[in-house]
Amino acid sequence: MGLEEREIGIDKLAAGMYVCRLDRPWTETPFPLQGFMVESDDDLALLRQYCQSVWIDIERGLEPPDAPRLTLGRRTPAPAIDETQLGKARYADSRGFDEELPDARRAHHESSSLAQRIIEDVRAGRKLSGKQVEDAVTPVVQSVLRNADTMFWVNALQRHDGYAYSHAINCSALAAAFGRHLGLPEALLMDVAAGGLLLDIGKTRLAPGLLDVSGPLDAAGIASMRGHVELGLAALDESATIAAPVREMVRSHHERYDGSGYPDQLADASIPLFGRIGGIVDTFDALTSDRPHARAIARHEALQVIYRERDRLFQRELVEQFIGCLGVYPTGSLVELSTGEVGVVMTQNPMRRLLPRVMLLTDADKRLRDAFEPLDLMERAERQPELPRVEVVRPLERGAHGLDPADLFL
Known part of the structure; x- marks a missing residue:
């Protein structure tokens, strides 16, 4: 069963149902962003002030009769990993924040060191090591499974030597936490974390100096920059141990929901699920990091930027789930x-x-x-x-x- 929702009119809502979506942005209401259980008449009365209809999660609460079903991105079939994988697993923190903190710090340090080695190897023309990639993402995924907020906290407080290294490990951790939130099976969390780590691996093979340009790129520079996707795929193809979903994520993380992305101008659910996840994660971390041409913005502001692009650059349902994963005030804010x-x-x-x-x-x-x-x-x-x-x-x-x-x- 995927991440399944049922839409009902507000008059059909009852105590014991779990509200997971509204007919308006969460940020325009006083309700918790990730969803909540309807527990009283007061909850119902407050919802009626804001909404005409809502979506409920029938796995977390009561199910109404004869309500239409919604599954994320079902307009057209998606390649490889599809929405049937969403909601396959249910996770709960096995450790508290304070208990996990020392291990999260060790995991971050270990994974960051390995990520730097991977990037330097590919930059030097050496073959990408699938084993090194697995070793780099495993500590992050295991820490995120124990307590995702702790890894967010450690990530937020780090000083990084360079954008390429920090972006790789940040995207890996974000992708793992987002996948956990979406209920992806653990094996796929490893793949989505590896994809996050390798999103921009092709940039290591771009012409020297292109990444350091402080102003807007000209047409030739833009075309060269976009070539990092193909260069990244070439690096992945040199290794026989990189899983197909990881390759798919790297290839499609710059595709956009309205078809305006690259390299294949895919649209809607023809963009692989991991590509849609990668696009959101990549954008969020880029916006919240210092880059040669732009200063970082606050995490809550980055979420607002991404939210404004729902149904255009990014899939609405995934954007809402991403905000639910990070929270109204993301860790580190x-x-x-x-x-x-x-x-x-x-x-x-x-x-x-x-x-x-x-x-x-x-x-x-x-x-x-x-x-x-x-x-x-x-x-x-x-x-x-x-x-x-x-x-x-x-x-x-x-x-x-x-x-x-x-x-x-x-």
């Missing part, structure tokens, strides 16, 4: 609280996405604290309801108040 304090998001609370766990960095006057302090906004609201509610009032831009979490040794 700077946020201002209702107390005036500034913190950085540590982990998501799946049932209350607007109340994450944060690390407090400043006092109410924006002065850096002598000792940073974790605060779980959901736990505080539930355990101390008599106290004034503390919540996120706004996400902050990168570097706001002179703060860069990567400088603070968190």
